[in-house]
Amino acid sequence: MGLSSSHAATLPASPAPSRSRVSPWPWLARGLLFAWLGLLVVLPLGTLVVYALADGPGAFLEALGAPYAAEALVLTLWTAALTAVLNAVTGTATAWVLVRYRFPGRNLVSGLVDLPFAIPTLVAGLMIVFLFGPQTPLGTWLDTVGLPIAFAPLGIVLALQFITLPFVVRAVEPVLMDLDPAEEEAAATLGAGLLFTFWRVLLPPLLPAIAGGTLQGFARALAEFGSIVVVSGNIPGRTLTASVFIFGEVEAGRNEVATAVCLVLLVLALLLQPAARALNRLAGASHVE
Amino acid sequence: MSSSKAPSRYDWPLRRVALLLGVLAWLGLLLVVPLIAMAWHVLDLGLGQAWHEMAESGASQALWRSVWLAVLAVVVNGALGVLAAIVLVRHRFPGRRLLDWMVDLPLAVSPVMIGLAYILVFGRGGLLEPLLLGTGWKVTFAWPGLVLGTVFVTIPFTTREVGHVLRELGTTEEQAAATLGASTWKTFWKVTLPNIRHGLTYGATLTMARSLGEFGAVMVLGGAIAGKTDTATVFIYAAMESRFEAASYGMALVLAALTMALLAFLKALQPSSPEV
Amino acid sequence: MGIRVEHLSKRFGDFVAVDDVSFEIRHGELAALLGPSGGGKSTILRVISGLEQADGGRVVLEGDRVDHLDASARNVGFVFQHYALFRHMSVARNIGFGLEVRKVPRAERDARVRELIGLLGLEGLEHRLPSQLSGGQRQRVAVARSLAPRPRILLLDEPFSAVDAQVREELRRWLRRLHDELHVTSVFVTHDQEEAFSVADRVFVIRHGRLEQAGTPLEILDTPKTEFIARFVGDVNVLDGSVHGSNLHWGALVVPTLGHANGSPVRVVIRAYDMKFWRADPGMAVVERVLPLGDRVKVEARMDGAGPLFAQFPRRSSLLRGIEPGARIHVEITTARVYAMPGRDSAGNPTANGTKRTP
Numbered sequence: 001m002g003l004s005s006s007h008a009a010t011l012p013a014s015p016a017p018s019r020s021r022v023s024p025w026p027w028l029a030r031g032l033l034f035a036w037l038g039l040l041v042v043l044p045l046g047t048l049v050v051y052a053l054a055d056g057p058g059a060f061l062e063a064l065g066a067p068y069a070a071e072a073l074v075l076t077l078w079t080a081a082l083t084a085v086l087n088a089v090t091g092t093a094t095a096w097v098l099v100r101y102r103f104p105g106r107n108l109v110s111g112l113v114d115l116p117f118a119i120p121t122l123v124a125g126l127m128i129v130f131l132f133g134p135q136t137p138l139g140t141w142l143d144t145v146g147l148p149i150a151f152a153p154l155g156i157v158l159a160l161q162f163i164t165l166p167f168v169v170r171a172v173e174p175v176l177m178d179l180d181p182a183e184e185e186a187a188a189t190l191g192a193g194l195l196f197t198f199w200r201v202l203l204p205p206l207l208p209a210i211a212g213g214t215l216q217g218f219a220r221a222l223a224e225f226g227s228i229v230v231v232s233g234n235i236p237g238r239t240l241t242a243s244v245f246i247f248g249e250v251e252a253g254r255n256e257v258a259t260a261v262c263l264v265l266l267v268l269a270l271l272l273q274p275a276a277r278a279l280n281r282l283a284g285a286s287h288v289e
Numbered sequence: 290m291s292s293s294k295a296p297s298r299y300d301w302p303l304r305r306v307a308l309l310l311g312v313l314a315w316l317g318l319l320l321v322v323p324l325i326a327m328a329w330h331v332l333d334l335g336l337g338q339a340w341h342e343m344a345e346s347g348a349s350q351a352l353w354r355s356v357w358l359a360v361l362a363v364v365v366n367g368a369l370g371v372l373a374a375i376v377l378v379r380h381r382f383p384g385r386r387l388l389d390w391m392v393d394l395p396l397a398v399s400p401v402m403i404g405l406a407y408i409l410v411f412g413r414g415g416l417l418e419p420l421l422l423g424t425g426w427k428v429t430f431a432w433p434g435l436v437l438g439t440v441f442v443t444i445p446f447t448t449r450e451v452g453h454v455l456r457e458l459g460t461t462e463e464q465a466a467a468t469l470g471a472s473t474w475k476t477f478w479k480v481t482l483p484n485i486r487h488g489l490t491y492g493a494t495l496t497m498a499r500s501l502g503e504f505g506a507v508m509v510l511g512g513a514i515a516g517k518t519d520t521a522t523v524f525i526y527a528a529m530e531s532r533f534e535a536a537s538y539g540m541a542l543v544l545a546a547l548t549m550a551l552l553a554f555l556k557a558l559q560p561s562s563p564e565v
Numbered sequence: 566m567g568i569r570v571e572h573l574s575k576r577f578g579d580f581v582a583v584d585d586v587s588f589e590i591r592h593g594e595l596a597a598l599l600g601p602s603g604g605g606k607s608t609i610l611r612v613i614s615g616l617e618q619a620d621g622g623r624v625v626l627e628g629d630r631v632d633h634l635d636a637s638a639r640n641v642g643f644v645f646q647h648y649a650l651f652r653h654m655s656v657a658r659n660i661g662f663g664l665e666v667r668k669v670p671r672a673e674r675d676a677r678v679r680e681l682i683g684l685l686g687l688e689g690l691e692h693r694l695p696s697q698l699s700g701g702q703r704q705r706v707a708v709a710r711s712l713a714p715r716p717r718i719l720l721l722d723e724p725f726s727a728v729d730a731q732v733r734e735e736l737r738r739w740l741r742r743l744h745d746e747l748h749v750t751s752v753f754v755t756h757d758q759e760e761a762f763s764v765a766d767r768v769f770v771i772r773h774g775r776l777e778q779a780g781t782p783l784e785i786l787d788t789p790k791t792e793f794i795a796r797f798v799g800d801v802n803v804l805d806g807s808v809h810g811s812n813l814h815w816g817a818l819v820v821p822t823l824g825h826a827n828g829s830p831v832r833v834v835i836r837a838y839d840m841k842f843w844r845a846d847p848g849m850a851v852v853e854r855v856l857p858l859g860d861r862v863k864v865e866a867r868m869d870g871a872g873p874l875f876a877q878f879p880r881r882s883s884l885l886r887g888i889e890p891g892a893r894i895h896v897e898i899t900t901a902r903v904y905a906m907p908g909r910d911s912a913g914n915p916t917a918n919g920t921k922r923t924p
Contacts, residue, residue, distance in 0.1 A: 025473060029376050034384070036369060037391040040441055044406035045398070047416050051409055090315055097312045101305070109313070111556045115320050117495075118552040120502030122522045123541045126529075127323035130330050162319055182649035185616050188636040189643035190663035190714060194304075200662075204653045223399035225505035226522070230529075243401045243505065250405055250509055259409070262402045269397035277393075 045266065052259040063260035068236040072245035073264060079153060079241070080221035083160040088214045090161075091168025092206065098169070099176045116165050121226030124162050128231050132158065151233035156241065159227040164217035171213030175206055175283050212279030219272040222265060324545065331538045339539030342528075346536050347516055351524035352543065358439045358507075358520060359500035363493045365440055370447025370492060371485065375477075377448070378455040395444045403441050404509025407434065430512040435520065438506030443499050447492030454488030455481075491558055498551045501544060566592040566627055567750050568613060568718055573622035575608055582608045583619070584774035590767070592627070593748045595741070597765035599755055601797070605774035606754045610720050613752070615639045627717045627750075642711030642719040642749075647727055648703045650695040656706050657682070657691040663714035681709040685743075700728040701736060708740075712749070721753035725760065737764050758798045762786070770794055792904035795834040800863075802840060802874055804833040805906070813903070816871030817849035818896060822903050830906040837877035839900040842866060843884050848893030850874060855889060864888055868896065 053060055064070060098110050116124065132139045132149035139149055149155040179202065187197040225243040232239035240248075242261055249258035331339055343349070377389055395403070410416045411428035421428060428434045462484065466476040504522040511518030513527055521544055528537035568590040575583040583605045590596045598606040611617040613624055615636030624631050631639050651659050657678050664674040682688060685705045695703055704724060711719060724740070725733045741764050744751055755761050761768045762782040770777040770785065778790045789795035796803060804815045808829050813820040820833050842852075842864055849869055856863040862885060865875045874896065878885055888894065 023473065026376070026380055026382075029372055030380070030382060030384075030388070033369070033373050033376060033388060034391075037388065037444075040437070041391050041394050041444070043416075044403065044410045045394070047409045048402070048406040090312075093308065094312050094316065097309055101309055103309065107556075109316065111552065112316060112320055114552060114556075115549070118498045118502075118548040118555075120504065120522055120544050120548060122504045122525055123327075123502070123545050123548075124323075126525070126538070126541050127327045127545075130326040131323040136326075158319075162323075165316075165319065180647070180649060180652075182645050182647060183651055185636070186643065186645060186649040186651070186710075187662070187666075188616065189614055189639075189641055189711070191637050191640070191666040192662070193637060196666060200665075201651055219397060223397070223402075225399060225401050226502075229526070243399050246399075246401050246405065247505070247509065250401075250408070255405070255409070258405055262399075262405060265399055265402060269399075273393065273397045 048259055048262055048266070051255070052263040055256075059256070060260050060263070063257045064264070066249075066254070066257040066260075068240055068245060069257060069261055071237045072240050072242045073261065075153065075156075075238075075240065076222055076242040076265075079156045079160060080218050082157055083164055083221045084214045084218035086157075086161060087164055087168045087217045088210055091165070091213060091217075092172055092210055094165075095169045095172035095176055099173055100181075113166050113169050116163050121163060121224065122230060125159055125227030125230030128155070128159055128162065128227070150231065151235060151239060153232075153239055155231040156228055156239060159231045160221045160224060163224055163227060164220050167217035167220065168210060168213035171209045171216070171280060171283065172206060175209040179205060208279050209283035212276050212283055215272055215276035215279060219269055219276060222268060222272075327538065327545070328542060331535070331542050334535045334538065336539075339535040339542075342533050342536035343539050346524075346528060346533055347519075348521075348524060348528075348536060348540055350516065351519045352521045352540070354435070354519070355501055355521035355544075358435055358503075359497045361436055362439045362443045362500045363496045366443050366447050366496055367489065367493055370444075371451050371482075371489065373448045374451035374455055374485075375481070378452050379460065392445055392448050395441055400438070400442060400503065400505030401509055404438060404506040407437055407441075407506075407510055411437070429510055430514060430518060432518065434510035435507050435518060438510045439500045439503050442503055442506060443496040446495040446499065447489065450492035450495065451485050451488045454485050458484055487558065491555065494551050494555050494558075498548045498555075501548055501551075567594060568627075568752065569623075569625040570609070570613065571623045571625070573609065573612060573619050573624070575605075575612060575617065575619050581774055583612070585622075586771070586774070586776050587622075588769055588776055588779055590750060590752060592750055594766045595744045595751045595753075595764065597753055597755055597761035597768045598771050599758060599761040599768050600771040600777075602756055604772045606771040607722055608774075609771065610722055610752065610754050613718075614641045614643050614720050616643070640714065640716050642714075642716035644704070644707045644711050644719070644721040644724050646723040648695070648707040650703055650706055650710070652695050655692045655694060656687060656698070659695070659706055660709045660713050662710060667714060677713055681713055684746075685709045699732075701732040704728065704736060705739075708743070712747070717750070719749045719751040721751065723754050723756070726755075726757075733760075740764060762798075770797070789834075789902065792832050792834055792902075792906075795902050795904070800837040800875075800877065802833075802835040802837070804835070804872075806831065806833075816868035818868070818871075818898065820898065820901050820903065825903065825905055832904050832906050834902045834904065835898055836900070837863070837875060839898060840874065840876035841884060841897045841899065842876050842888060842894040844887035844892055845895035846893050848895050850894050850896050852888055852890055852892045852894055866894060866896070 052063075064073075094113065098106065098113070119127075129150065130136070132142065132155065134140070134143075134150045142149055147154055149158060183201055184197055187201045192200070223243065224241075225247070228234075228241050229244055229247075232241065232244070234240050234244050234248075236245075242265055246258045246261050246265075249255070249261070373388070373392055377385065377392070408415065408429050411421060411434070412418070413429065426433060428437065462480050463476050466480045471479070502522065503520070504526070507518070507520050508523055508526070511520070511523065513519055513523045515527060519527060521540055525537050525540050525544070528534070528540065570589070571587050573583050573586045574581075586605075586609060598609060600606045608617060612619045613626075615631065615634060615638070619632070626639065626641070636643075651662065654662070660681055661674050661678045664677060669677070678691075682691060685708060687702065687705055687709065690698065690702060690706075695706070698706065704727075708719075708721075708724075721740075725736050728736065737760060740753075753764070762785075765782065767779065767781055768785055769779045772793060778785055778794055780788075785794065786798060789798065795801065804813070804818075804820070806813045806815055808822045808825045808827050808831055810827060811821060811823055811825075813822050813831055813833055815833070822831055825831050842850075850866045851869075852864060852866045853873075854865040856865070857880075860880055862878050862880055862882070863875055864878065864885075865873065868874055
């Protein structure tokens with residue numbers, strides 16, 4: 001059980017127990033659940049979609065053309081993408097260290113990896129400001145070497161790194177545990193060096209898990225709000241991400257613009273989610289032999 | 290086990306050490322050091338000062354509100370989550386995949402987005418406004434809105450965790466109970482529930498941590514009305530904006546400590562792998 | 566030439582896995598490292614391959630010292646106990662892996678892979694994944710893979726332990742035939758003495774990290790140096806006692822113990838086929854069970870006032886007439902091996918495991 005519950009995201013049904021007597025309760029239960037989720041999940045999101053497109057696609061596109069809307073979306077996309085790519089590397093390395101190495105404090109470090117799932121995002125943002133902020137020694141030094149964190153896109157990437165840290169790690173760990181170190185030894189006896197072994201023996205089975213975790217992290221990064229609000233300074237056109245932009249528009253009463261941007265994010269999320277789940281299922285399936 | 294399984298733990302070539310240190314450094318820099326920096330900042334401002342400011346600005350009410358919301362989320366999503374898990378794992382019916390998809394949806398949605406969506410449905414000029422006007426309930430900028438938002442973001446957790454457990458357990462025990470004449474309710478109460486206790490606790494803890502940390506949705510829905518709809522996270526933000534830094538950071542530290550305690554509890558529930 | 570191992574030693578923490586082992590395997594020979602589990606034989610194999618580094622000693626392969634070389638530089642073929650096939654690669658790609666590493670051009674690589682597929686009877690399986698193969702097929706792919714880059718030696722770590730008994734038989738015969746065709750210097754590790762004896766040219770018995778005996782299967786069978794080897798190989802009766810005069814008395818049996826001091830503790834090891842029973846009254850023992858084992862029959866008996874005994878006969882042996890549970894029998898020994906037991910002899914000096922044999 002991992003906090004990201006990455007494998008088998010769809011719950012497959014076991015064969016239903018045969019019931020000779022007709023009992024109403026399963027149907028009642030299902031009805032209740034559909035009503036509950038329909039009211040709480042589908043209705044609001046559906047309303048959002050309808051609202052965004054109520055005046056036709058033209059109005060929708062016009063709303064997207066609002067000041068800083070497009071920039072916000074672009075910023076969100078590239079910071080999330082960069083985060084995802086970085087995560088693929090650091091997450092795999094972290095999973096490798098946690099699974100293959102034995103060192104004192106390993107369990108503690110493993111617990112630490114789940115920290116971003118527990119800590120409120122707002123607090124996470126604050127923590128980063130405390131270390132890398134404009135008044136800190138580290139922050140000012142980074143600024144002088146051309147890597148400003150506060151009020152800069154790099155800060156967003158850093159915050160997102162924190163938030164999405166566990167995804168790749170937790171996705172890769174179980175697959176890594178299933179790998180047979182003997183395969184690597186076999187590769188060595190056949191003359192393969194480290195790099196060749198990594199590339200041809202280790203990476204292929206890990207790829208679905210890495211990709212799945214990366215996509216999950218990407219989707220999560222797109223939706224991030226709390227930590228960015230604190231770290232980025234929310235400078236329109238520079239460090240204003242989509243979520244923060246939406247928030248601002250809602251505050252200002254410009255719901256049409258807000259919903260338009262929401263729709264874009266929603267569509268992206270809806271596309272990414274099944275893709276990530278399929279990859280995770282693929283990763284999970286390949287280690288069942 | 291043949292000796293080819295585990296890498297010999299007695300050779301630590303340079304590259305191994307380098308990778309280990311690299312990963313630890315990265316994790317430390319990203320996770321640990323900022324935490325320490327925050328604690329240091331609060332201590333620097335003075336714990337007394339922080340305490341004082343927090344008391345002045347209604348921190349305890351805000352915290353209490355957050356805890357209350359978390360408890361509500363645990364109860365509501367706990368009960369419905371178990372129900373959903375059973376229905377999704379044990380039953381087969383048309384629309385099962387759809388239900389499963391609906392359960393997972395909250396994970397994909399940005400909290401600010403759902404806040405806006407709820408406003409469009411339950412807020413002023415919203416879809417269900419006529420209904421609400423009749424009952425006299427206010428959703429947006431009021432407590433019910435906060436509840437809605439918090440419950441929404443925590444929908445998947447219990448369902449998934451209990452679902453995993455149910456799948457692993459299989460139906461043999463329930464079938465045995467049925468052959469012994471137990472009714473559906475009795476079977477659930479006496480057989481299923483005790484078995485999923487662990488998954489339920491796990492899901493509840495996740496729900497609690499997530500609720501405490503929720504920010505975007507409650508900001509939008511609650512309107513951050515001080516003293517009425519501010520939760521702990523909203524308090525942090527508002528206090529910071531009004532330059533009550535000590536209060537803000539103090540509350541941040543409290544939340545961090547609370548959620549880390551929950552994480553530690555979560556880890557204690559899991560069996561750990563052997564150390565060196 | 567071949568493989569030479571000199572004063573090899575290896576420890577894991579406090580545990581001494583290999584203790585000053587030296588031996589030589591001739592070029593083109595098929596040798597077996599035989600011994601009980603945990604005795605160090607796999608470790609020796611892995612040290613030879615380079616997967617493990619020895620703490621002391623040297624390894625010389627075909628005349629070249631290789632201690633300083635990594636496994637990937639030794640050009641040694643290794644077949645793992647659980648095959649270790651690359652699970653995401655087809656059979657053909659698995660076999661061709663070693664050639665890919667050496668950047669052999671495609672055409673040549675494919676030709677070699679085809680050659681090995683033919684040699685090992687894997688036709689039709691080229692594009693299958695390891696998960697789609699049976700145990701025996703996987704093992705053959707593992708062997709093919711290790712042979713593809715033409716290694717100078719071939720090492721096999723308990724290659725047949727993970728397959729069914731029947732498949733094991735076939736694979737043993739197949740390995741022997743393969744070796745006869747290719748003549749690659751090969752060493753395999755096993756804890757099954759029947760396997761070692763039926764396949765290898767020479768057998769090296771390894772126990773507690775030490776080499777106990779080296780020789781052809783016949784040599785080890787007929788002249789086991791220590792009582793452990795005598796017991797380990799084949800079904801045996803073990804009689805313990807003390808020397809009385811110049812004999813060991815065990816029930817009604819009298820076993821000559823020339824060369825062992827009076828009063829010293831000895832162990833007598835008698836192979837099941839070196840013991841004879843026949844129906845006699847009053848006899849000296851009683852039959853307890855008669856077990857038909859296919860082409861052999863095992864008879865378990867109890868010597869009056871001493872203990873259990875058993876013997877083995879061919880199915881149609883005339884000696885079996887009248888032998889049934891409860892029957893009285895006479896016992897005779899064809900060959901017994903007498904070993905001094907560790908402890909003290911009658912003079913109070915510690916004795917080592919010696920070897921004495923009485924015809």
